[in-house]
Amino acid sequence: MAQNEGRRNLRSLELHVPEPKFRPGDSVDYSDLVIPPAGSAPRPDIDARPDSFHELAYSLVRVLDEKGNAVGPWAPRLAPDLLREMLRNMALTRAFDERMFRAQRQGKTSFYMKCTGEEAVAVAAAYALDRDDMCFPAYRQQGLLISRGWSLVDMMNQIYSNKGDRLKGKQLPIMYSVKDAGFFSISGNLTTQYPQAVGWAMASAAKGDTRIAATWCGEGSTAEGDFHSACTFASVYRAPVILNVVNNQWAISSFSGFAGAESTTFAARAVGYGIAGLRVDGNDILAVYAATEWAAERARTNQGPTLIEHFTYRAEGHSTSDDPSQYRSADESSEWPLGDPIARLKQHLVALGEWDEERHAAMDLELAETVKAAAKESEKNGILGHGLNNHPFESMFEDVFEEMPWHLREQCAQMLEEQKAAGL
Ligand SMILES: Cc1ncc(C[n+]2csc(CCOP(=O)(O)OP(=O)(O)O)c2C)c(N)n1
Numbered sequence: 001m002a003q004n005e006g007r008r009n010l011r012s013l014e015l016h017v018p019e020p021k022f023r024p025g026d027s028v029d030y031s032d033l034v035i036p037p038a039g040s041a042p043r044p045d046i047d048a049r050p051d052s053f054h055e056l057a058y059s060l061v062r063v064l065d066e067k068g069n070a071v072g073p074w075a076p077r078l079a080p081d082l083l084r085e086m087l088r089n090m091a092l093t094r095a096f097d098e099r100m101f102r103a104q105r106q107g108k109t110s111f112y113m114k115c116t117g118e119e120a121v122a123v124a125a126a127y128a129l130d131r132d133d134m135c136f137p138a139y140r141q142q143g144l145l146i147s148r149g150w151s152l153v154d155m156m157n158q159i160y161s162n163k164g165d166r167l168k169g170k171q172l173p174i175m176y177s178v179k180d181a182g183f184f185s186i187s188g189n190l191t192t193q194y195p196q197a198v199g200w201a202m203a204s205a206a207k208g209d210t211r212i213a214a215t216w217c218g219e220g221s222t223a224e225g226d227f228h229s230a231c232t233f234a235s236v237y238r239a240p241v242i243l244n245v246v247n248n249q250w251a252i253s254s255f256s257g258f259a260g261a262e263s264t265t266f267a268a269r270a271v272g273y274g275i276a277g278l279r280v281d282g283n284d285i286l287a288v289y290a291a292t293e294w295a296a297e298r299a300r301t302n303q304g305p306t307l308i309e310h311f312t313y314r315a316e317g318h319s320t321s322d323d324p325s326q327y328r329s330a331d332e333s334s335e336w337p338l339g340d341p342i343a344r345l346k347q348h349l350v351a352l353g354e355w356d357e358e359r360h361a362a363m364d365l366e367l368a369e370t371v372k373a374a375a376k377e378s379e380k381n382g383i384l385g386h387g388l389n390n391h392p393f394e395s396m397f398e399d400v401f402e403e404m405p406w407h408l409r410e411q412c413a414q415m416l417e418e419q420k421a422a423g424l
């Protein structure tokens, strides 16, 4: 018997299945994208109630205009030296990504993930936060480590899982863990860092400390339950935490519509939780800096958490294992109307008379050399394949328990015996 027998005069139910606007081969038209002019978003007082500026969760905080001028109430008025440093760290992040992507293609590592087009998100945060604030990043915030001056060689050692890898090859390449740089271990399990960041922030407040926490996840990751429990705890206890959502519009091959982007913004998630919400042009480093600084000041003065959506675009594949030409139009990236974060800060510095093409080209060359030298140094510690014995086999059983339990001791001994028998 048909399920709806007896109710034939009712229309059958149907589901809405989101479909991205452009597929491979389609020409791209962004004309229906609403991009408010730079400088048009108001900047609420630090102690304003979250419900008094809901509109900021639906618009876009932008500072850099089309000519490269910094305009409006969010313009942070940073010294040219600092702006040049930020430009350099974004360019260094990109140079690092280029080199490591190639290293994967050369078989020196099994995996790499670039953050091309999203460099401003992490680099700006590194400047707007204090050095000892605690970061709980996802896998595309390598710009935090680079801007905090962490050793490129140490990062590469982890990518190569070589003898210098402090994590002894136990983590997927790029899943760094750097306590000394306030950079929490990256987890491959999406969004676990969200409740951890909120918990850390709550502990900081409970202990009467002054340090705040910041965390990042992709727009796709907001669909995880962890995102929502973290928001509830952050809201209820007004935890001193900044919750960043990097909306690069793709989650591997799933477009942002599958995480809810067709219905509302990701910043609007804040509204339901009574959290301060901001939607920011993620390719405008001055806007990201200003929003983060504002959110950090709120957190530090016990005004509670802020959720910041960084509206950006993932200019390249998800990872070295991905081929975006299979599922999206090649023109999406080149036509993206908010441009490239490095080009936009460069344009600003040139407009200020503080930078020029020659200096930019010289910087790019120098950074490529810096990264090359670091890679050579790291490769002395070994690379993938040449180093199946980079770390002794038995090390895989270590560092989990303070004292190795009997069953692991047994398994380890059995493994070593079998290897000996096999002549390994
Ligand atoms: C809990 C969990 N589910 C699924 C995956 C597989 N996965 C890895 S990355 C990814 C896409 C995440 O997209 P998004 O959150 O938008 O971040 P982006 O990669 O765009 O920076 C998925 C589904 C995972 N690692 N963990």
Ligand SMILES: [Mg+2]
Pocket (backbone or CB within 6 Å): 218, 219, 220, 246, 247, 248, 249, 250, 251, 252
């Ligand atoms: Mg994404």
